[in-house]
Amino acid sequence: MMVWLSTLKIDFTGGLLSSDGLLKIATLGLLSVGFLLSAMVWWAYERRQKHPLLNVRLFNNKTYLHSNIISITQTVGLMLCLLLLPVLIQDVMGESALWTGVVLMVATLVASIITHYAGKMVDKQGARGIGIVGIAISALSTLMLAWCLYQPTLWLLMLIMSVRGIGVGLAYLPTTTVGFSSLHKDAVTEGAALNNISRRIISTIFITLSTLYIGSRSAQLLAAGSSDGMASAIQEVLVVIAVILLFTIPSACKLPRSP
Numbered sequence: 001m002m003v004w005l006s007t008l009k010i011d012f013t014g015g016l017l018s019s020d021g022l023l024k025i026a027t028l029g030l031l032s033v034g035f036l037l038s039a040m041v042w043w044a045y046e047r048r049q050k051h052p053l054l055n056v057r058l059f060n061n062k063t064y065l066h067s068n069i070i071s072i073t074q075t076v077g078l079m080l081c082l083l084l085l086p087v088l089i090q091d092v093m094g095e096s097a098l099w100t101g102v103v104l105m106v107a108t109l110v111a112s113i114i115t116h117y118a119g120k121m122v123d124k125q126g127a128r129g130i131g132i133v134g135i136a137i138s139a140l141s142t143l144m145l146a147w148c149l150y151q152p153t154l155w156l157l158m159l160i161m162s163v164r165g166i167g168v169g170l171a172y173l174p175t176t177t178v179g180f181s182s183l184h185k186d187a188v189t190e191g192a193a194l195n196n197i198s199r200r201i202i203s204t205i206f207i208t209l210s211t212l213y214i215g216s217r218s219a220q221l222l223a224a225g226s227s228d229g230m231a232s233a234i235q236e237v238l239v240v241i242a243v244i245l246l247f248t249i250p251s252a253c254k255l256p257r258s259p
Contacts (some may be wrong), residue, residue, distance in 0.1 A: 004011070039201050054197060055190045058183065066251035067179025068195055069168035070131060074250045075171045075199040077138060077241045079144070081164070083207055084214075084234050085157075092231045093152055103154065107161035122174035129251035134245045141167055146238035147248025149231045155185025171252075176254055210237050 059065045086100045103129040121130055141164035148156050176195065183191045214233040222230030 007145055022214045027043045034203055035201075035208075037228050043150060055187070056194065058187060058194055060190055061182055063182035063255060064179045064191060066254045067127075067182075068198060069251045070135065070248050071172055071179070071195060072202050074135075074138065074168055076203050077142060078168060079187060079203045079207060079244055080210055080237065080241055081142070081161070083210070084237065085161070087230070088149070088152065088156070088234060092149075092228070095154065098186055099154055101160050103161055107165040108115075109165075110162045111159070111165030111169045114163045114166050115173045118174050119177070123179060126255070127174040127178040128255045128257045130170050130248055131175045131242045131255055132166050134169070134174070135245055135249050137167030138164060139167075142238055142242040142245065146242070149235050149238075152231075160217075166231055175252065182256075208216050213237060219234050235258050237242050 011115045030148055043056055046054055046056045059068070071224060082104070085103065086097070089095045089100045089103065118130060118134075144156070145164070148160060156254055179195070180188055214230070214237060215232035217236065218229040221232055
């Protein structure tokens with residue numbers, strides 16, 4: 001599905017989606033609904049099993065639950081930004097793919113450095129304060145990314161994505177580490193598997209829905225006479241991501257104050 005999403009091109013004819021693009025969007029929508037329903041059925045089935053493949057009962061641990069909420073939303077925000085940034089730089093701004101790689105490389109480098117130091121900080125200060133600051137930075141930098149689309153420049157994108165890397169580095173690793181450490185040592189492997197599959201499932205659903213929204217919203221704006229429908233649709237998605245991230249601050253407040 002991810003490969004299909006990356007190759008999905010929506011054509012516009014008189015403000016309406018082409019039949020091929022409409023078919024792909026409808027198919028992706030049905031797949032998303034089917035995927036979500038399957039995940040719900042799987043969840044209910046696993047809860048009833050004495051020896052489940054994935055132990056969803058681990059979510060009864062509140063610290064682990066809240067750490068997963070943060071890691072899932074951070075992953076959703078990160079994956080959507082990685083999906084939308086090439087579209088923004090190459091399709092909206094008309095720059096080469098090389099600049100997409102440069103912007104992503106700088107952001108990844110900053111996030112890696114911050115993650116290294118955040119791992120040391122959480123051992124001394126706990127994850128609550130670090131997680132709150134990281135979530136706030138991630139959300140605000142996402143709003144900044146939406147704002148800069150009015151007059152996007154490569155250097156401004158690079159700066160904002162670097163700031164966002166700081167937020168991800170502070171919010172993701174410390175909170176995930178605390179969540180795993182709250183589990184019994186025999187359940188850590190199950191916890192890691194559950195965290196991984198949860199992030200993948202929800203990220204895939206959000207990416208699919210965002211792709212559908214951007215396609216349909218771009219067509220609507222183009223039909224209304226807007227010349228930057230794609231950029232406007234991306235802005236709206238980024239604002240939604242920022243709001244979702246802000247809603248996870250209460251989960252960070254539930255994490256232990258000290259290690």
